[in-house]
Structures are given as structure tokens and as C-alpha cells.
Amino acid sequence: MGSFAHFTIDGYPVAWDKNHLNTWYFKKKDRDIFKRKVSERNRLIWSINEDDDEEETCYIYRINAKTLIKRLELAGYDMNRVQLEFKKTSVKMIEELNHFTKELGLDYSKQSELLKDANLNDWLQRLKVIIQKKHQGDQWKDPVSHEDPIIDFMVNKPNFAFEDSPVDLTFPCESFEAFFRAVAEVVDPEAICEIDATELVLGGWTNNFDDLIEYRQPNTNIYGNFSTAIENIKGLLVNAENQTLKRLLFANVITSMESYLSDTIKKNVLGRPALLRRFVESNQQLKDKKSNYSDVFKIMDDIEKIVSQLIDETLFHNLSKTISLYKSVLDVDFPTESMSVIQKAISQRHDIVHRNGKTIGGDDLEISNADVSSLIDTIKEVIDKIDYQVKEGLLDDDEDE
Structure with missing residues (x-):
């Protein structure tokens, strides 16, 4: 059967796509997500019951006829x-x-x-x-x-x-475009032109709305993973009575932070061409590589794999490099007031993981429940501020009209 997207001008169907989303002359900024009753669907497309009050989430591209005409004419139509x-x-x-x-x-x-x-x-x-x-x-x-x-x-x-x-x-x-231009000519300039991509989104045929869905949430999807990890640590901390467990929980708070930082940069860089380019242009290892013009297509084919490997090899507990990476690629600033506390905790985590809980001087590292709770609060505050900036940058600007 498949899923369909329908393009309408002033409510009149002018084109459709099956199992694929052609956005025609619509831009990312034209997207909207909203609720409607099933009975409010377009009757020229759907056979519907007028009394169907069931609500559904809709995924729409929407502009007016005046804007469509401008974009078509800029394209020569x-x-x-x-x-x-x-x-x-x-x-x-x-x-x-x-x-x-x-x-x-x-x-x-x-x-x-x-x-x-x-x-x-x-x-x-x-x-x-x-x-x-x-x-x-x-x-x-x-x-x-x-x-x-x-x-x-x-x-x-x-x-x-x-x-x-x-x-x-x-x-x-x-051409479709000539027909769109003809229809746009005979309707009111403010008439609504839209692509209803609801079926394709719900059917998993397009991810064009993923960033908008995430943008409208309180936090990014990856923040949800971080939050779950922190809540699990809190749950274990309630019954933590021996030093070994307290140390492991303390170390795991840092690990949760590193996972968030690694996953966030990787998802954004590999999912957005503009950020992939910023990563490549700012990465010193890639700057130092020598290549020939004859290798350019091979490099292009392999670039995502190369970048993915570089991110996997990055030590996100190296705060100075991580701060620089986030600034140069995502334009995200870290809250500097908490960095000294986190840097000290990272050093203690190193003692826990690599020295079996002893300091470099050979003394036992004592971790209390209050130490773990305090670190959780600090890390969460930092990640909250970072995630807010990441979320605000999810929606790439379209090219100027």
C-alpha cells in the first residue's frame, strides 16, 4: 500500500508522492507540527467521517501563494x-x-x-x-x-x-512547476500552499521533521539518555554503603557526561553537512594530512567514516580540547565557572579507575554520598546549559530567498 504526501494549493491537490517526500519549493523553516481532528483532513484527498473526533499529530510544510510564486519565478517558472x-x-x-x-x-x-x-x-x-x-x-x-x-x-x-x-x-x-505557477496565479495571494507529510513521517518514510520534533522538546534525545543514566546512579546511591560502590558511582557520573558529549557531537556532525564541514576544517589531524587532487573522490566517500573514527578516539574528559571542539563545530560555550570542579572530579575518577582508588601519593581516596550528589548537581547543571545551546542550534537556516 505505502504512505503518501499530498501537495495542495488553496486546499486543491496538485501533486502527491508515495513513500518519498519531495519538498518541491518548500524550505525547512516552512515546517509545522500541530494537532487536528481526523475529521478536519482534506476531503478531496481522504474519505472521512465528519464525526471522527480522534486527534492526530500533523507534519506539514506551509507557505502562502505569494511566497510560492516568488520561489517559482526565481527558479525560472x-x-x-x-x-x-x-x-x-x-x-x-x-x-x-x-x-x-x-x-x-x-x-x-x-x-x-x-x-x-x-x-x-x-x-x-x-x-x-x-x-x-x-x-x-x-x-x-x-x-x-x-x-x-x-x-x-x-x-x-x-x-x-x-x-x-x-x-x-x-x-x-x-512540468509540475508550470502547473503550480498556473494554480498560484488564480488563487488569492494569501491562499495556503502546503505539503501534508503526516503519513510519511508516521510510516517512517522520512526524517525531515526529526530536528523540529527534537527542537520542540524540552531537551535533545541524547539528553534523555544522560538523564536516565544520572537517575540510575541516584537510585544506586541511596543504598551505597561501601567505598567501592561510592567510587564507582562517582566515576560513572563523569562517564555519563563523556557519553553525552561524545554522542551529541557525533550525531550532529554526521547528520548535518554544514557541521561535518566545520569539523573537517577545524580538526588539526585532518589539516596536517597531505592529499592529492586525484584522491579527492575517495576522501569524500570515506570522510564520514574518518570523522566518526576521530570522534570515537577523542578523550572527552580532556576539557580544554572538548570545549574548543564544541565551540568551533557547534558554536556552544561551556559554563566556565564549573570547569575547575569538574576537572578535579576527572582527576579523582582517574585515581579510581587507574590506581584502584588511591591518589598519586598512595593515599586512599575517600568518596562520600554527598560527594557523588554534589558532582551530579554540577554535571547536570553544565549539561543542561550545553544541551539548551545544542537544541537551539538544531534548526539550520535555509538559504536566503
């Missing part, structure tokens, strides 16, 4: 382009109608006449009526006759589909 496609495609359609008249023995003379002296403005006026009255062409339904011959022809296709027609209506054009 102005009304002159629509006129050229209209004339060229009208001639092709006449040839097809004449061919099938002979092949099938059917009379398409009236349709040929409509196209013979076709005037774009006349067809745009009919297109406006079709959009306003929501007349639809649907090969799976019985045709509905219309008094106006042009409207009737546009809505009710012949017994064959025009070979080069990209749209469901019989409107002479070669």
Missing part, C-alpha cells in the same frame, strides 16, 4: 514559461487526440478544437473555477459532466492519459 509550455503542450495534445481518434475509432474532434485555438487566459479562468468549486478529475470515479466545455475537458480526461501530462487535470503543461 514565471507566466511566460507557463505560456510557452501551454502552447507547446497544446500542439502535442492535439497530435495525440488525432492519433487515438484513428487508432480507437473514437471522436475527439471537440477536444481537438478546444486546444486548437486555446488561449491561456481562458484556461486560467476555468482553472480558477475548478479550484474554487473543488471540481476533481478522478479516473477511478464516474465522470461528472460540466456545461463549460473547457472545464469538462480539464476535469474529465479522455480514455487515455496524455503521455507527457504531469498532473491529474488536463491542463497543457510539461
Whole structure:
């Protein structure tokens, strides 16, 4: 069966995608997530029960017709382009109608006449009526006759589909974009143009909304993993009575911080091309590598693997390097007032892990429950501030219009 995304202009379906999201001329900043009742779905697309009050989360790209026109014209799809496609495609359609008249023995003379002296403005006026009255062409339904011959022809296709027609209506054009521009021309400039990608998101066919979903949460997804680890440590700390367990819990607080820092930088760098580039351009090891132009494509093929390995090899308890990395790649600042406390805790963690709980002078390192709790509070405060900045930077800006 699959899942579908539907592109509508002023509520009228103009294109659709199956198991794939084509965002056409929409940008990331045009996305929205909101709740609606199932009964509020577009009735030209869905067969729905008017009394269905069940709520669903919707994933939508939305702009107005004025904005769509601007973006289409910047891409070369102005009304002159629509006129050229209209004339060229009208001639092709006449040839097809004449061919099938002979092949099938059917009379398409009236349709040929409509196209013979076709005037774009006349067809745009009919297109406006079709959009306003929501007349639809649907090969799976019985045709509905219309008094106006042009409207009737546009809505009710012949017994064959025009070979080069990209749209469901019989409107002479070669490209989806020309049809979008024609429809945008006949609706109000403030009319809503949207892609409803709800089915694709819920069906797992696209991750285009992942950053927006995460952005609207109180924290990032990786922060959730950090928070769970901290809560587990707190739970064990309640019954921690011997030094060995207290030391392990103390060390694990630092480990939880390192995991958050490592996972966050890795997810963002490998998931966002702009940040991957910033990492590559700021990494000293990569700067020092010598390469030939003949190797450029191999390097491009391997770059994510190389960067992933470099991140895995990074010691995130090295605070000075970690602070520099986060600043240069994610533009995130660490709260400096807590760094000395964390640096001391990292040194103590080193004693716990590598010296069996003894200091460099050979003394036993005593860790109390209060020490663990205090470190948790400090680390959590730092990660809270870092995560806020990471979350605020999740939504990449689109290119200027």
C-alpha cells in the first residue's frame, strides 16, 4: 500500500508522492507540527467521517501563494514559461487526440478544437473555477459532466492519459512547476500552499521533521539518555554503603557526561553537512594530512567514516580540547565557572579507575554520598546549559530567498 504526501494549493491537490517526500519549493523553516481532528483532513484527498473526533499529530510544510510564486519565478517558472509550455503542450495534445481518434475509432474532434485555438487566459479562468468549486478529475470515479466545455475537458480526461501530462487535470503543461505557477496565479495571494507529510513521517518514510520534533522538546534525545543514566546512579546511591560502590558511582557520573558529549557531537556532525564541514576544517589531524587532487573522490566517500573514527578516539574528559571542539563545530560555550570542579572530579575518577582508588601519593581516596550528589548537581547543571545551546542550534537556516 505505502504512505503518501499530498501537495495542495488553496486546499486543491496538485501533486502527491508515495513513500518519498519531495519538498518541491518548500524550505525547512516552512515546517509545522500541530494537532487536528481526523475529521478536519482534506476531503478531496481522504474519505472521512465528519464525526471522527480522534486527534492526530500533523507534519506539514506551509507557505502562502505569494511566497510560492516568488520561489517559482526565481527558479525560472514565471507566466511566460507557463505560456510557452501551454502552447507547446497544446500542439502535442492535439497530435495525440488525432492519433487515438484513428487508432480507437473514437471522436475527439471537440477536444481537438478546444486546444486548437486555446488561449491561456481562458484556461486560467476555468482553472480558477475548478479550484474554487473543488471540481476533481478522478479516473477511478464516474465522470461528472460540466456545461463549460473547457472545464469538462480539464476535469474529465479522455480514455487515455496524455503521455507527457504531469498532473491529474488536463491542463497543457510539461512540468509540475508550470502547473503550480498556473494554480498560484488564480488563487488569492494569501491562499495556503502546503505539503501534508503526516503519513510519511508516521510510516517512517522520512526524517525531515526529526530536528523540529527534537527542537520542540524540552531537551535533545541524547539528553534523555544522560538523564536516565544520572537517575540510575541516584537510585544506586541511596543504598551505597561501601567505598567501592561510592567510587564507582562517582566515576560513572563523569562517564555519563563523556557519553553525552561524545554522542551529541557525533550525531550532529554526521547528520548535518554544514557541521561535518566545520569539523573537517577545524580538526588539526585532518589539516596536517597531505592529499592529492586525484584522491579527492575517495576522501569524500570515506570522510564520514574518518570523522566518526576521530570522534570515537577523542578523550572527552580532556576539557580544554572538548570545549574548543564544541565551540568551533557547534558554536556552544561551556559554563566556565564549573570547569575547575569538574576537572578535579576527572582527576579523582582517574585515581579510581587507574590506581584502584588511591591518589598519586598512595593515599586512599575517600568518596562520600554527598560527594557523588554534589558532582551530579554540577554535571547536570553544565549539561543542561550545553544541551539548551545544542537544541537551539538544531534548526539550520535555509538559504536566503
